[in-house]
Amino acid sequence: MSRPAFTVLTAPIRSAPHRMYLQLRGIGRRILKPGTPGLTGSAYPGHYALVRSVVEGLRQTGADFNFNPASFSQLARVVYAPANEALLQAAALKRRGAVDYLVAGPTNALFVDDCDNILQMAEIDLVIVPSEWTINFYKEVPAVVRKSRVCPVGIDAGLWKPTGTKREPAAVVYWKSGDEAFCEEVEAIVRRCGLEPLRVTSRHGVHNIFTPADLRAMLDRSVVAVFLSTFETQGIALAEAWSMNVPTVVWDPQGDAEWRGRHFTSGSSAPYLTPATGIAARDTAGLEPAIRQALAGLAGFEPREWVLANMTDAICSRKLYELIRRESAAGRAGRAGQAG
Numbered sequence: 001m002s003r004p005a006f007t008v009l010t011a012p013i014r015s016a017p018h019r020m021y022l023q024l025r026g027i028g029r030r031i032l033k034p035g036t037p038g039l040t041g042s043a044y045p046g047h048y049a050l051v052r053s054v055v056e057g058l059r060q061t062g063a064d065f066n067f068n069p070a071s072f073s074q075l076a077r078v079v080y081a082p083a084n085e086a087l088l089q090a091a092a093l094k095r096r097g098a099v100d101y102l103v104a105g106p107t108n109a110l111f112v113d114d115c116d117n118i119l120q121m122a123e124i125d126l127v128i129v130p131s132e133w134t135i136n137f138y139k140e141v142p143a144v145v146r147k148s149r150v151c152p153v154g155i156d157a158g159l160w161k162p163t164g165t166k167r168e169p170a171a172v173v174y175w176k177s178g179d180e181a182f183c184e185e186v187e188a189i190v191r192r193c194g195l196e197p198l199r200v201t202s203r204h205g206v207h208n209i210f211t212p213a214d215l216r217a218m219l220d221r222s223v224v225a226v227f228l229s230t231f232e233t234q235g236i237a238l239a240e241a242w243s244m245n246v247p248t249v250v251w252d253p254q255g256d257a258e259w260r261g262r263h264f265t266s267g268s269s270a271p272y273l274t275p276a277t278g279i280a281a282r283d284t285a286g287l288e289p290a291i292r293q294a295l296a297g298l299a300g301f302e303p304r305e306w307v308l309a310n311m312t313d314a315i316c317s318r319k320l321y322e323l324i325r326r327e328s329a330a331g332r333a334g335r336a337g338q339a340g
Helices: 016-032 048-060 084-095 114-120 132-138 142-147 180-192 212-221 236-243 284-296 303-310 313-339
Strands: 006-008 065-067 078-080 101-104 126-129 148-150 170-175 196-201 224-228 248-251 256-259 262-265 278-281
Touching: 006 048, 006 313, 048 065, 048 313, 078 084, 078 313, 084 101, 084 114, 101 313, 114 142, 126 132, 126 142, 126 313, 132 142, 132 148, 142 148, 170 180, 170 212, 170 236, 180 196, 180 224, 180 284, 196 212, 212 236, 224 236, 224 284, 236 248, 236 303, 248 284, 278 284
Parallel strands: 006 065, 006 078, 078 101, 101 126, 126 148, 170 196, 170 224, 224 248, 248 278
Antiparallel strands: 256 262
8 A cells, every 4th residue: 555645643653562562551451441532632732722723724625645654565655744743753864764745834933943953953854834924933033933834724614604693782892911901991991881891811822721612602703803912923803703604803012922932923813804804903992993894894704704815724725735845846846855
């Protein structure tokens, strides 16, 4: 059986003895403790939103790939490893000649020196970044910048789809940055615009504060959404709102931002915002006129149409697949030429 064009690897491949041990342990668990739930993991190990979108998008487009193969014999010569444990294993395999081309990003590290400088490994040939401005995180290491290519992740437009129920005079307030007093100030602005604020609390790097079903239900009720975040590398939640056909008003200060104790200057709070999907305001004072402008021009927005044309799982995964095929072919041809 021939190997696929490339492998998406987000969980390390275990040796045959280790796989046998896990299988026997599962059998023993079922014998000794019948009825006890088994040890199950995520269907998409790693950064769930990214891995789910990439894998499902590749499946939808019929791409020649495999996902977390069970054995080393099934591993492709080109490997995309957006999770660190898998990336370290793939780098070791490349040093041994079992992998020809190695792709990382965008969820392995935010800063170029994060996670023991993992993105600076010489074995990495290509680094996927979610938007143009995030390449700034690597500017201190030009070699990583030269390897970086932009490719955003998609969303499930079939899941994030309006039900068709009548919209209410309400606005989701997606609170990701700033203190509660700031959020309450924005909610007061929303009320002055004649809308009921529906608060969704989020935080950078935290994914379990609210459920996707709750967010979908609130977006389905709302005519607009107001996003409060000091920075977004892509803004998946924004795309989810757009897919629900909800235009967004985005607080986009492009100033001081913080990630796990490190401060930097944000390049954007909405890298993919367009006139079809919403409006941005640089400060709090600009939010009220921006909301009023959005309400006055609701008919002019086409957020869901924009997502369907630009940011579905299939569209983004196809771009990723084509990018990796193109870059890996060029990279291997270049090395072959140098060897000759």
